Amino acid sequence: MLSFEQALEKLLSAAQAVEEVRSLPLTAAAGRVLAAPQQSTVAVPPLDNSAMDGYAVRLADISALGVCLPVSQRIPAGTVGTTLQAGTAARIFTGAPIPAGADAVVMQELCEHGENGVVINHLPRANENIRRAGEDIAVGDQILKPGIKLRPQDIALAASAGLPELPVYRRLRVGVFFTGDELVQPGEPLPPGAIYNSNRYALRALLEGLGCEVRDLGTVPDNLEATRDALRRAAADNDLIVTSGGVSVGEEDHVKPAVEAEGQLDMWKIAIKPGKPLAFGEVRREGGKAWFIGLPGNPVSAIVTFMIMVRPFILRLQGVADVTPRAFNLRADFDWLRPDVRAEFLRARMNENGGVELHPNQGAGVVTSLCWGDGLVLNKPGLAINKGDSVRFVPFSELLS
Numbered sequence: 001m002l003s004f005e006q007a008l009e010k011l012l013s014a015a016q017a018v019e020e021v022r023s024l025p026l027t028a029a030a031g032r033v034l035a036a037p038q039q040s041t042v043a044v045p046p047l048d049n050s051a052m053d054g055y056a057v058r059l060a061d062i063s064a065l066g067v068c069l070p071v072s073q074r075i076p077a078g079t080v081g082t083t084l085q086a087g088t089a090a091r092i093f094t095g096a097p098i099p100a101g102a103d104a105v106v107m108q109e110l111c112e113h114g115e116n117g118v119v120i121n122h123l124p125r126a127n128e129n130i131r132r133a134g135e136d137i138a139v140g141d142q143i144l145k146p147g148i149k150l151r152p153q154d155i156a157l158a159a160s161a162g163l164p165e166l167p168v169y170r171r172l173r174v175g176v177f178f179t180g181d182e183l184v185q186p187g188e189p190l191p192p193g194a195i196y197n198s199n200r201y202a203l204r205a206l207l208e209g210l211g212c213e214v215r216d217l218g219t220v221p222d223n224l225e226a227t228r229d230a231l232r233r234a235a236a237d238n239d240l241i242v243t244s245g246g247v248s249v250g251e252e253d254h255v256k257p258a259v260e261a262e263g264q265l266d267m268w269k270i271a272i273k274p275g276k277p278l279a280f281g282e283v284r285r286e287g288g289k290a291w292f293i294g295l296p297g298n299p300v301s302a303i304v305t306f307m308i309m310v311r312p313f314i315l316r317l318q319g320v321a322d323v324t325p326r327a328f329n330l331r332a333d334f335d336w337l338r339p340d341v342r343a344e345f346l347r348a349r350m351n352e353n354g355g356v357e358l359h360p361n362q363g364a365g366v367v368t369s370l371c372w373g374d375g376l377v378l379n380k381p382g383l384a385i386n387k388g389d390s391v392r393f394v395p396f397s398e399l400l401s
Helices: 004-014 152-160 198-209 224-236 255-262 299-318 368-372
Strands: 021-025 054-057 067-069 071-075 089-092 104-107 111-114 117-120 142-144 165-169 173-179 213-220 240-244 263-269 277-285 288-295 328-332 343-350 355-358 375-379 390-395
Touching: 004 277, 004 299, 054 117, 089 117, 142 152, 173 198, 173 224, 198 213, 198 240, 198 299, 213 224, 224 240, 224 255, 224 277, 224 288, 240 299, 255 263, 255 277, 255 288, 263 288, 288 299, 299 368, 299 375, 343 368, 343 390
Parallel strands: 071 089, 173 213, 173 240, 240 288, 328 355
Antiparallel strands: 021 165, 054 089, 054 104, 067 117, 111 117, 263 277, 277 288, 328 390, 343 355, 343 375, 375 390
């Protein structure tokens, strides 16, 4: 049986980013994975500018509080003033270029109007309220590293550096299908012995949340030839195929022999709970292959296994450099005195007191526990937890994007 770390390493070592790169305008690049480092074409800010609405002054003219200076010019943002004459002040606004000769800006709240100009009620320091050219970014600075998922703040940074578009990896194409004559779609009558196909909708949502282009082949009849045909169709134009259930050795489970006939398959038993079985392999196609992952059929096991195993594999295929979710050390507000010999991923949530509490039912069929919780406690094999111990907690927000 593989440990969680061993299985994850095997998955990640097999994954290589898609090769196709596209340049997208900034308006379409958010959420995509950057394919190459980016350098700034300009200094940010491009000129010395004012950090406040106020008055640009020369320190030599402010010998004492209450000095009154005539206002020689007005400089709104987007305009360039003239050289500041000795013994005068310039009315200036946030973001406007500092006029030559000025070496401080006094915020307007520290000034008042006088009969012959503006009264300065503050003794400024050199460079006070002045943002110097290039203090944020210098020309040629690397501003974005490859392998990041572009966030709104990254898009803003690229725009401020004068970049109109960014090179990104194309979206990962993922085909999904589901086997089982017992599966019924939500909204349809539920006959005896049937179940609603929740995994179809969970996996689609998980994949779309990671930015994948999902091709849904629907439910496939429970026979070998239909399953092989679905694999061939899914492999034709997808990078990855994901299914759930149907990979055991039962007479009615046809996914395993179908994948073996169309490619190759490894059946892994992983020391994790919930989870344990995971099928990993590939399906041949003309000129290449599509990766194949078969998840457990139990909904909780399928979702948790996707979060901790499939998500990092997909991110690596997308070109993401750092695929490890952030975990936080928090206080356990529970006892877990009968641990499993496998690594456990316990459904939990943070409370208002800064601790973590567990859902009372950690059963593999309790989907409501995932909705109740906001993350997972990662527990090492055989480790008992006592109330007050420090535990590793991974929020769902780290596992769903």
